[in-house]
Amino acid sequence: MSRRLPPAPSGRAPVRGAAPGVVRIIGGRWRGTRLPVADVAGLRPTSDRVRETLFNWLMPALPGARVLDLFAGSGALGLEALSRGAAEAVLVERDPGAATALRGNVARLGAPARVVEADALRWLGSAESASMPAADIVFIDPPFAAGLWDGVLQALPARMAADAWLYVESPAGSEPAPPPGWQLHRELRTAQARAALYRGRGTGGADTLGAANPAP
Template identity: 45%
Template sequence: MTRRSSSPSRHRRSSSRGTAPGPGPGGRGKLRIIGGDYRRRQLPVPDSPGLRPTPDRVRETLFNWLTGVTPGARVLDLYAGTGALGLEALSRGARQACFVERESRVAQGLGTNLETLGASDRGRVAAQATEVFLAGPATPFDLVFLDPPFRQELAEAACVALEENGWLAPEAWIYVEVEQELALSVPARWQLHREVKAGDTLGRLYRRQARHASPSPAGDAC
């Protein structure tokens, strides 16, 4: 998620997460892939108010933590926005990524960028609200990025839905970005691994603790 505003219908938020790339030709910004097969590739970002890529420094830190996790992983990018995290994961060897983005024009731009990278066979875009997506038929993912809009009380409900509705592999990794002042409660099986702070943002990486038995996949939702 890479948007900042207080409007629930636009799911953006105000933030000082770092310097974003300036606008490119025609008023568009650019998203730069910072590692992996697509390293240094620059992709257009739709001219949508508040839409900005996750800062390079935060992505670099996160994917250093996930060096041994990302290759071969099935990735779910919720409140995807520019898709910076999911695209970075694909660049670094993720097997598949599903991007959930409710705004149709932004979702279309994500699809175009996947085609540009030659990754449309590994990446799919679900153009719907995250809450609706998580209430549907589930299949487990190995790595989840959850960056909902700030100060709208969405993060905790999404964490519960991920855990209870069958979206997580037995030992999944979940990265959550929230406002620093939020006292976020996560499912008991999630163990905090690392955290990073940038501006008013707190990013936390959790590891889900496996049980002896886990439910079978319910289907392929994305």
């Protein structure tokens, strides 16, 4: 949902970011563009610091990638991926207000994205989802209180390329199990959350993003 990771922990300098109600694209062709975010309870874009770390990890994989952003919320992750070279994105968001705001931002940017207003788990089991090309990069950031990781992670493999990249945000101290065959590549832990990037084993060559290790 692109809104659960908190500001930097105490002891770190605060990260300059967008004002409340606004998400800022931090890299790529739309860098610096500020986009309105729907006033939805609990929805807050992922911090600039965390997004910058994530997209540094993903940089070699982004050009031409098909992206699936489940629990899209503000769209901060899916739109950032498109700004940095991804070919297309599907943004799944069940809240009507958030979905409407996403459509407006997609139109404003002229982004190659489609907004799907639907429950993510139900959509993954739908004929519409089954008819789509497999995703190369998937973002999962559901509402922390909803406990949706297990169901979504079990349903995902049929919608992902064998060597896809899978990004998962969850509460601190939790480690939702990735689908069988997906291995941890990088992770970032804060006082409130864990952000983890996984890679499918079905790659036909070397891992161009390097060996798995924690972010510095």
